[in-house]
């Protein structure tokens with residue numbers, strides 16, 4: 614029996630450079646027609662789910678917010694599972710709804726400090742505020758430990774450097790909730806409805822370690838596409854062995 618569900622990385626896997634990868638729209642349409650559920654996984658924390666949905670729709674993908682699991686939503690699930698309500702979240706204001714039903718505290722005691730990509734607005738005052746909460750006992754939650762991403766013009770810092778700075782200064786170790794954490798992929802499988810075992814779910818991505826390795830550690834199949842950030846030398850150097858390598862998601866359309 615073939616895969617019972619698919620999870621897809623977004624940038625570099627389903628779309629690239631402002632449009633869908635050739636064949637990607639047809640693939641998603643066919644999976645929908647066959648009744649195979651799909652989830653769309655992103656570590657992007659500079660934008661809320663609603664904007665990821667809007668972007669995908671502008672490329673022609675038929676998707677709903679509920680099918681998108683981003684690292685910010687994964688952070689919300691992590692907090693919810695632990696009953697943590699009072700947080701200081703360093704994410705763009707428009708992303709705060711993705712964290713779910715938490716109480717955002719500008720001051721006073723908080724149970725967790727959540728670090729995401731502030732979309733270029735980090736300041737020393739933000740770091741100092743996070744540092745103060747952590748030294749007062751708050752947990753450190755990293756939406757990702759990603760170092761940088763490409764905004765189409767240049768490489769820009771993601772939140773990993775700020776997480777590292779706070780770990781270094783406080784001696785605390787961050788709980789990472791986005792890719793490649795197993796919890797992220799487990800949350801994706803859980804969102805499928807519960808009766809589909811992880812081994813029957815395929816994660817398709819262009820990052821050998823974060824997408825393929827992370828998914829495999831959570832028990833999913835990891836399929837690597839040779840689009841986006843695919844780099845043969847990096848694949849050869851990685852200890853991760855993809856369950857399958859395909860030129861692009863377009864090849865899955867004729868599978």
Ligand SMILES: [Mg+2]
Pocket residue numbers: 622623624625626818819820841842
């Ligand atoms: Mg990617």
